[in-house]
Amino acid sequence: MIYELIRALCPAEAGAGYDWSACCEVFPRLRALETTPQSPRYHAEGNVGIHTRLVLDALLGCDHFQATRGARRETLFLAALLHDLCKPETTTIDPVTGEIGQPGHSRRGAVDVRALLWRAGVPFELREAVCRIIAVHQVPFFAFDSRRGESPEFIARRLSWSLDLSDLVCVARADMRGRICVDQQARLDDIALFEQLAREDGCWGTPREAASAHTRLMYARGAAVHLDTPLFQVQGSQVTVLCGLPASGKDSWVARHARGLEVVSFDDAKAELGLKHGENDGLAAHRAVDKAKALLRRQEPFVWNATHLSEQMRNKTLDLLYAYNADVKLVYLEVPADTLFRRNAHRDSTLKQRDLERMLHRWEVPLPWEAHEVSYQVESDEGRVSPAKQ
Template identity: 90%
Template sequence: MNYEMIRTLCPMEANVGYDWAACCEVFPRLHALETTPQSPRYHAEGNVGIHTRMVLDALLECDHFRAASGMRRETLFLAALLHDLCKPETTIVDPVTGEISQPGHSRRGAVDVRALLWRAGVPPELREAVCRIVAVHQVPFFAFDSRRGESPEFIARRLSWSLDLPDLICVARADMRGRACADQQARLDDIALFEQLAREDGCWGTPRAAASAHTRLMYARGSAVHLDTPLFQVQGSQVTVLCGLPASGKDSWVARHARGIEVVSFDDAKAELGLKHGENDGLAAHRAIDKAKALLRRQEPFVWNATHLSEQMRNKTLDLLYAYNANVRLVYLEVPCDTLFKRNARRDTTLRKADLERMLHRWEVPLPWEAHEVRYEVEPGGRSE
C-alpha cells in the first residue's frame, strides 16, 4: 500500500462513485467491518460494513463534498471511509442484555489510521486532517449533551483550533445520514444547530480568535476565562518540550538548538541509573522530574527531551509545567517510516523494532492548543510497498 494507491480510491470528479472492493483491497482491515455487529438502537441498518458504505453514499451527496477538490476532497473521503475502522477491535457484547457497544472506537481509530497512513507515505498534513476528524467524528452529535459537562461553545472553539469545522460537520452529517435509527432527525437537527453556533461565534472555517496565546491555552485547558480579554501571564521558565517517536531526531534537535541550555531527559536519567528500555521507568521518571522541578523553581529555561507520544503522557509533563507558570513551546518531530526504522537499527539503543512497533498504538500527534506555541517539524518523504 502507498499513497498513490490510496489516492485512486477517492472520486475526484462529480457524479463518480467509489469502488468498495478496491477500498478493501487497499485497506484489508475494512473486510472485518462486514462481520462486526452494531447496536440495533443506533444502527438498525446492520453491520459496520453496511453502515460505512451508507456513509460514503451520503458523503457523495453532500454539497460540501461536491464543492471540495484536491486534498480537502481526499480528507473528507478518507475520514468517512475509515471513521469506524476500529469498531471490530472495540466491540463489546453485554452477556446479560446482549447490548452491543464500541467504546473508544473513535480515538483508537485515529491512532490506528495514523500508523496506516504514515506507513503508506501519505502527506502528514492530509493524514492529520483525516485523523483529527476520525478522533472526534461523533462530537457534533452530542455537543449539546456533553458527558463531560462542556458547553457547545467551548467544544466548537477548541475544535476550531485543531481542524476545519465545515469538514468535520460534513463527515458527521454523512455518518448520521448513513444509518437507520429512531433519533436520526433529532441528531441531524443538533448538528445543524452546532453549525449555526460555530458560524455565529466566528469559528466556522477559521480558528476562533483569542486575545493571546496564553488566554487560548488556559481556556482550552478548562479555565474560566474570556477569550477576548488577555489573561495575565505570571513569569516562569521558558520550556521547550520535544515530542515524537524514538529516532525522530530529538537528540539532534537538542544538539542544534539547545547549546548551553539545561536538558531534562528520561533517556539520560536511565543512562545515569544504568537502566535498559522498559526497566524501572518509574525511577528514571522520578529523577528527571526532580531535575525539572528544581529548574522551574529557579525559573530557568530548559528543554524537556522525551517521546511524549500520547496525550496522556504529554499532559503529565504539561500539567507540571503549567503549575509552575512555565511558558511552553511544544516541538513535534517526525520522519518517514523507512527513515525511522533504519535510524533505530543503527542507533546504540536497547529499543528493539518490536518495541517501536508497539509504540505506534499510543501515537497521538499534539494539537495546536496544547501549548503556548506548537511547532511541527516534519521531514518530507514517502514509502512504497
C-alpha cells in the same frame, strides 16, 4: 507508492462514485467491518461495512463535499471511509442483555489510522486532518449533551483550533445519514444547531480568535477566562518540550538548537541510573521530574527531551510546567516510517523494533492548543526537514 493508490480511491469528479472492492484492497482491515455487528438501536441498517458504504453514499451527495477539490476532498473521503475502522477491535457484547457497543472506537481509530497512513507515505497535513476528524467524528451529535459537562461553545472553539469545523460537520452529517435509528432526525437537528453556533461564534471554517496565545491555552485547558480579554501571564521558565517517536531526531534537534541549555531527559536519567528500556521507568521519571522542578523554581530555560507520545503522557509534563507558570513551546518531530525503523536498528539503543512497533498504538500527535506555541517539524523521504502547517 501506496499513497497514489489511496488517492485514486477518492472520486475526483462531481457525480463520480467509489469502488468498495478497491478500498478493501488498499485497506484490507475494511473487510472485517462486514462481519462486525452493531446495536440495532443505533444501526438498524446492519453491520459496520453496510454502515460505512451508506456513509460514503451520503458524503458523495453532500454539497460541501462536492464543492471541494484536491487534498481537502481526499481528507473528507478518507475520514468517512476509515471513521469506524476500529469497531471490530472495540466491539463488546453484554452477556446478559446482548447489547452491542464499541466504546473508544473513535480515539483508537484515529491512532490506528495515523500509523496506517504514515506507513503509506500520506503527507503529514492530510493524514492529521483525517485523523483529527476521526477522533471526534461523533462530537457534533452530542455537543449539547456533553458527558464531561462542557458547553457547546467551548467544544466548538477548542475544536476549531485543530480542524475545520465545516469538514467535521460534513463527515458527522454523513455518518448520521448513513444509518437507520429512531433518533436520526433529532441528531441531525443537533448537528445543524452545532453548525449554527459555530457560524455565529466566528469559528466556522476558521479558528476562533483569542486575545493571546496564553489566553487561548488557559481557556482550552478549562480555565474560566474570556477569549477576547488578554489573560495576564505570570513569568516562569521558557521551556521547549520535544515530542515524537524514538529515533525521530530529538537528540539531533537538541544538539543543533539547544546548545548551552539544560536538558531534562528520561533517557539521560536511565543512563545515569544504568537502566535499560522498560526497566524501572518510574525511578528514571522521578529523577527527571526532580531536575525539572529545580529548574522551574529558578525560572531557568530548559528543554524537556522525551517521546511524550500520548496525550496522557504529555499532560503529565504539561500539567507540571503550567503549575510553575512556564511558557511552553511544543516541538513535534517526525520522519518517514522506513527512516525511523532503519535509524532505530543502527543506533545504540536497548529499544527493540517490536517495542517500537507497539508504541505506535499510543501515538497521538499534539494539537495546536496544547502549548503557547506548537511547531511540527516533518522530515521528507529525501531527508529535508520542513515545518508543517497545522
